[in-house]
Amino acid sequence: MLFVLKKMFYILALILVNLYICEYINNKLTARMELRRGYRITRVRGAGFPLVRFFRYLSRDYKINIWIFFIFLLSFLIWSAVPITANLVLIEMDYSLLVAVTFYIVLIIMLFFNSSRSSYSAIVSETGKKVLILLSFLLPVLFSIVSIVLISKTLSLKEIVNSQYQYWYIILQPLGFITFFISMFLQLKLLGLSRRSYLSTGINIGKEGAGLGKIIERFAVYMIVFFLIIILNILYLGGWNSIYFVRGEIIIAIKFYFIFVLLLLLDKAVGRIDNYKLLIRINWKFLIPVSLFNFIITLGFFIARNIYDLI
Amino acid sequence: MTNDIYNKIYSSPKVVFIEETGKNLEFILKDKIKYIFKAGMDLLIGVSKANFYEVLKELKENPELEVSSFQSIAAYKSGKKNFLIINLKSPVNNFSILLKIEISQREIEKDCTEIVDIMEKFYKAVKFYKYRSKIISENSDIKIFAQSLDGLDCFDLDIHTEGDVVKEAYVDTGIARVVGDNYYKDLEIYNLIAYISRFDWKSGIFPEVCLCSAFEELLQLKVPERAQYIRMLLCELYRISNHAYFISNICNVLQHDIAYNLSLLERERVLRIIEAITGSRIVPNFIRIGGVKKDISEEIVINIRKNLSVLLKNIRRIERIIMNDSLAVERLRNIGIIEKESALEYGVSGPNLRASGIRYDLRKDKDPILYKDFSFTVPIGKTGDCLDRILIRFNEIFQSLRIISQIINKFPSGAFIKKINLSHLEFQSGAVSCGIECPHGLFKIYIEVEKSNINSLVVKGPSINSLILSEEILKENRIEDIDLILLSLDISPGEIMNA
Secondary structure: OHHHHHHHHHHHHHHHHHHHHHHHHHHHHHHHHOOOOOOOOOHHHHOOHHHHHHHHHHOOOOOOOHHHHHHHHHHHHHHHHOOOOOOOOOOOOOOHHHHHHHHHHHHHHHHHHHHOOOOOHHHHHHHHHHHHHHHHOHHHHHHHHHHHHHHHOOOOHHHHHHOOOOOOHHHHOHHHHHHHHHHHHHHHHHHOOOOOOOOOOOOOOOOOOOHHHHHHHHHHHHHHHHHHHHHHHHHHOOOOOOEOOEOHHHHHHHHHHHHHHHHHHHHHHOOOOOOHHHHHHHHHHHHHHHHHHHHHHHHHHHHHHHHOOOO | OHHHHHHHHOOOOHHHHHHHHHHHHHHHOOOOEEEEEEEEOEEEEEEOOOOHHHHHHHHHHOOOOOOOEEEEEEEEEEOOEEEEEEEEEEOOOOEEEEEEEEEOOOOHHHHHHHHHHHHHHHOHHHHHHOOOHHHHHHHOOEEEOHHHOOOOOOOEEEEEEEOOEEEEEEEEHHHHOOOOOOOOOOOOHHHHHHHHHHHOOOOOHHHHHHHHHHHHHHHOOOOOHHHHHHHHHHHHHHHHHHHHHHHHHHHHHHOOHHHHHHHHHHHHHHHHHHHHHHOOOOOOOOEEOOEEOOOOOHHHHHHHHHHHHHHHHHHHHHHHHHHHOHHHHHHHOOOOOOOHHHHHHOOOOOHHHHHOOOOOOOOOOOOOOOHHHOOOOOOOOOOOOHHHHHHHHHHHHHHHHHHHHHHHHOOOOOOOEOOOOHHHOOEEEEEEEEEEEEOOEEEEEEEEEEEOEEEEEEEEOOHHHHHHHHHHHOOOOEHHHHHHHHHHOOOOHHHHOOO
16 A cells, blocks of 8 residues: 555656646747747746746636546546556556546546536537547547557557567557657647647637636646657657666656657647638548558558468 | 719829819709818718708719718717718729718707618618617627727627528627717817827827828918928838737737747837837827928938848748748638628728729828829739738838838938917818828828817728628638638727727
């Protein structure tokens, strides 16, 4: 029991430290991209900024509904199934990939339920549309995940990483990686990574929500971002496998921050996409066909190799 | 008949042309009107309420006149009498008229509704001025309040939708309605000049220039050339600042943060030049009757010359950034299309009119300042969608820079103001209307004076016409494009004030 509590503490501490650093990088990078200097009230180049922002939001009045509670719970529960490093996972199971994806889908649906607190019907309908599009972006992700499963023949995330000790799956599945990355980027675009989330606020960006509810919403968005980056790392970039003498934990941290900064830069460089026709066109005419093509080829190889022993 | 006159007289001075048209109109509408005379750039026609229908029918349906464009309606009080003034325009024959109708004091509401009902038979746009809160409440299902649209805090929007598509839209300007008729009462003229720029806070110099030109026309005052050049310089600087602000607003909606901040920086650069000349940024209070307040020093001219090339380079860069982004262009193309015919019918002017392919610019036509000294082109668009409206603004900025460089290179020497004594000013009693091409369109002021007293002052901004037309163009567009379309019309809240 004590062992589990110790692990939980480590995971929580890791998440919170990363959250702090990511919020800081996010703020500074967006300020630079907008030709501003960024937040400078606190000392040491605004290092205390995330803390100040946290307290500022916390001191505002806000009615909390039940969905906020569930969102908070779920965004922690994700980490019970997803291993951050080899040992940092609460429950070890053989089908952790399935559990993680299910948690993710439920979390997004919860965010939609949360938006129904708004008194503006337009905001609710807008959010509904966005969530449906967001869920449709999961199709290419699922296709590429299934292709990986076919190669590694397992549903456990840990074993997927261990099977990449020779070469990363990005070499075997370049098309899968591209579709996964683009659909992930578009999902984060809809969630609102570098600005206040507009999935839950609809048209009026940042004009709704305050207080503890806002903090938890933002926390959930960050958790989704972390989750997607970690999954990308595990599936395609070798996870926590060490390179030469460098430890696996350091390698995964470097990869994590590299992808995070890349996503931030892309998010800033591309404007808001709320042209639904365009989003749907990108999804159904590019991402889904390409990932399906990738899946069919992988399936062909799988059958040829394992059933008929041709390769 | 008027087409022949138009072809014959176009090259000669404007006054002759207007007087000629006036004679023709007098001949055609002989028995139905009280009087007709030239008031500045328009023809003022006095009509009684009984003959109003026939006069309108003649004006609209006579193939020689073709007064098909509705411009504005305004009610005002002159002395103890109430009047309604209606501005109409013939785009084919290029003349505009003011119909002045007297209304009895006791039955103002009844008379006004009658007149609006008559006008609605001929001009579609007039339905905006009807009492229609019941229609709005019955037909709309989504209400967007003024504060939720960034940069457009002067009206509420009610929309009726089917799925994502807007089927009907209603604009309600009740939030911006101010009793603007009497605010000039008991004001000295110099105070009036200081206050008039509140009508257009995006580009404050244009109302001032318009008002002072109107007074100069009344006094038959010839303004020194140097003063005219300074006025034009300021007008073009304000035009650039307004368009840069417009672009930044569009980028804000697209969330294109880099272009947004760059365009605000360029606006800042222009505003600093303006501040060095006038001493203030938004409400300059710089134009005087007969000239300007201060002379421009040599240092400022050198400063402007330094900044011109930087401005050109940076704005080219912003244009490249936006137009190379296929997502942004995809978003802007084919939404909010304004057709040529409807633009003319609703009296839209300025860049919004030019975007739909009509080459009309008051600077080239009847211009109170000296734009004829310079060479510049009037850019036009093809389809009249949001993308065209943005490209037109970019091109206008480049043309304005071209004009400024010409102004700086041949700055004439001489006096910067013709000094007159404002405290003992006496006008001939009469009326005058003066217009100027401001960044949103055609800004007009109509004044009636009697000796040293201003009886009435009516301000007509161009944004209201675009706003009325927006009810039509929002139809069949998607909900998420609403704020982009409304922002692309460049509506200035100050002009909606006394609509």
